[in-house]
Amino acid sequence: MSEPPRDVVVVGGGVAGLTAAVALADRGLRPLVLERSRLLGGRARSWVDDVTGDPIHIGPHIMLSQYQNFLALLDRVGTRDKVVWQKAPEFITMVEGQREVSMGLADLPPPMPFLPSVLADKSVSLADKLSNFRLTAWAMTITEDEVLALDDRDALTLLREMGVTERYIERFWSFVSMAIMNVPLEICSAAALMRFYRRLVGHRRCEVGFADGGLGDLFAPGSARAIEAAGGEVRTGAAARGFALSEGGDVEGVELDGGEVVRARAVVAALAPQELLAIAHPSWGSLSPFADLALFEPCPYFSTYLWFDEKLTRRAFWARVYDKDDLNCDFYDLSNIHRGWEDRPSLVCTNAIWCHRAAGLSDREIIERTRAELAEYLPRAATCKLRHAVVNRIPMAIHCPKPGTESRRPPIASGIGGLYLAGDWTKTGYPSSMEGAARSGFLAAEHVLAQLGRPERVAIDHDDVEGFTRLFGRVAAWRRGLSRELATT
Ligand SMILES: Cc1cc2nc3c(=O)[nH]c(=O)nc-3n(C[C@H](O)[C@H](O)[C@H](O)COP(=O)(O)OP(=O)(O)OC[C@H]3O[C@@H](n4cnc5c(N)ncnc54)[C@H](O)[C@@H]3O)c2cc1C
Structure with missing residues (x-):
């Protein structure tokens, strides 16, 4: 006799999949999580370095105080106190x-918190700084529809059209595009960048946090415990190779690499786009959204870890001013x-973003270049002893948000009955x-609950922008409404 179907199968044990499974377990379901790797955590996983015994992440990550859904997951698994927050006002x-x-962020109403720091930066003239004003005022008023309408062009073209000077683009925007969007401005969707900028100038408070220990330890073990405590199951080293379909074409289960088929009332595919493409039904x-998956090109990283034998700095986090020839950001x-x-020698880690431009480098060359870049800021890094070094080559940190991709990011309901997407x-x-990822996991849980006839809000909506950014947005919306009304009368 065949086994009764599972409540839900979640394919992928990264942040998105574990968030979905924990939310469903907390609501009385018994999810089965299938993770291809032996380690849970996906692109936010961590492990113990076998030479030093220190916890290291796949690559260093930051969290922001605005990460409401991810922090809710940490609250649920009891690890929020494992986030070390930078002291305000430093950003x-x-x-x-x-x-x-x-x-830093001054205690001023948005969009002004960054203004004192921007004005204090002597490397850019006042005229260059003022050239960004028109764009900022406009970004404060744009709606989601207007953001998506920008997706057909690249961010560099938009900045130039809005009159931002080349010097300001080089100094400010090139860094933001590489550090946040992970691609150079000329291949970044203007929509992706402007949506982020509206948030950046829309909040009074934005603190930066780091994991106190392994990043994956913040959420993976606690999530697995929560799922198993509810009667669910987490299988690692278990890759899905396809979906089982009903005669009507709905998804009714998952086929594993060994041939086992696990039937389920709902399936959440919490996978990166290329991984979903690999197991999507022909x-x-x-x-x-399956026809578009190949457009979501992976952005590769190198993350380098350097164990020095002395303390090089008391600073926790910094970035190089953007230069297209740099390796690390x-x-x-x-x-x-x-x-x-505090009393240990420096263990410095770095991210080289969009690094296929340096793909031919050996690990030794990456370590040498990283050390040389570090030594420009901290000269002792060139001469003190390097005890140990590791380079993690990461095929995908996020997808490249190229023009055309922002409007193709798919909804959670895949269009195939019984299959929901997260990621x-x-x-x-x-x-x-x-x-x-965490928000998508909670949204996927909402969809599964709705399919099972138990609709419930699970995901947390992001706080609206504040201060003058909100006021300007409302005035602009009112003016748009008025013009529409006048046009129809
Ligand atoms: C070096 C680096 C630095 C980053 N910096 C930051 C940062 O500072 N701040 C930030 O917020 N984000 C950062 N990110 C991005 C962040 O890590 C990701 O956005 C997030 O972890 C994605 O989670 P996910 O669950 O959507 O996908 P994933 O973590 O990719 O999860 C998908 C999972 O599915 C598994 N899988 C794939 N195929 C199958 C299959 N067939 N069967 C079963 N399982 C399968 C994979 O092994 C993986 O575990 C960074 C990423 C990297 C790599």
Whole structure:
């Protein structure tokens, strides 16, 4: 006799899949999570370095105080106190050689919190700074529809059209595009960048947090415990190779690599786009969103870890001023982040973003270039002893948000009965990130509950923008409404 169908199968044990499964377990379902890797956590996983015994992440990550859904998951699994928050008002320190420019958030109504830091930066003229004003005023008023209408063009073209000077583009926007969007401006969707900018200038408070220990330890073990405590199951080393379909074409289960078929009342595919494409049913090839999956090109990273034998800095987090010929973007000294590590020598880790431009480099060359870039800021890095080094080559951190992709981020309902999508790249209204992934997981849980006849709100909506950004947005909406009314009378 065949086994009764499971409540729900979640394919993928990253942030999105685990968030969905925990939310469903908390509502009385017994999810089965299938994760291909031996380690849970996906692109936010971590492990113990076998030479030093230190926890290291796939690559250093930051969290923001606005990560409402991801932080809700941490609350649920009891690890929110494992986030180390940078002390306000510090946001990020930009370094150029040994010169530091600190970008902090002043206690002013949005969009002004960054204004004092921007005005204090002597490397850009006032005229260049003012050239960004028109764009900022406009970004404060744009609606989601207007954002999506920008998706057919690249961000560099938009900035130039809006009169931002080349110097301001080079100094500010090139960094934001690479650090947040993970691609250069000329291939970044203007929609993706403007949606992020509206949020950046829309909030009074934005703190940066880091994991106190392994990143995956923040959410993976606690999620597995919560799922199993509810009678669910988490299988690692278990890859799905396809979906089982009913005669009517709905998804009614998952087929595993060994041939086992697990039937379920609902399936959540919490996978990256290329991974979903690999197991999608051939008959879906011309259907949206499956027909678009190949457009979501992976953005590769190198993350380098350097164990020095002395303390190089007391700073926790900084980034290089953008230069297209640089390898690394952001730097972290874990000895100044992890609690109780204050007296340890520096363990510096870095992210080289969109790194296929340096794909031919050997690990040794990456380590040498990383050390040389670090030494421009902290000269002792060139001469003190390097005890150990690791390079993680990561095929995909997020998808490249190229023009055309922002409007193709798919909804959670896949269009195929019984199949729901989750993942940082789905339509969450947020950039691809741990927050986007957690929100998509909660949204997928909502869809599964609705299918089972138990509708409930689970995901947390992001706080609306505040201060003058909100006021300007409302005035602009009122003016748009008025013009529409006048046009029809
Ligand atoms: C180096 C680096 C730095 C980053 N920096 C930041 C940052 O600072 N802040 C931030 O918020 N985000 C950052 N990100 C992005 C963030 O990690 C991701 O957005 C997030 O983890 C994506 O989660 P996900 O669950 O959507 O996807 P994934 O984590 O990719 O989860 C998908 C899971 O599915 C599994 N899988 C694939 N195929 C199958 C199959 N056939 N069967 C079963 N399982 C399968 C995979 O192994 C994986 O575990 C960074 C990412 C990297 C790599």
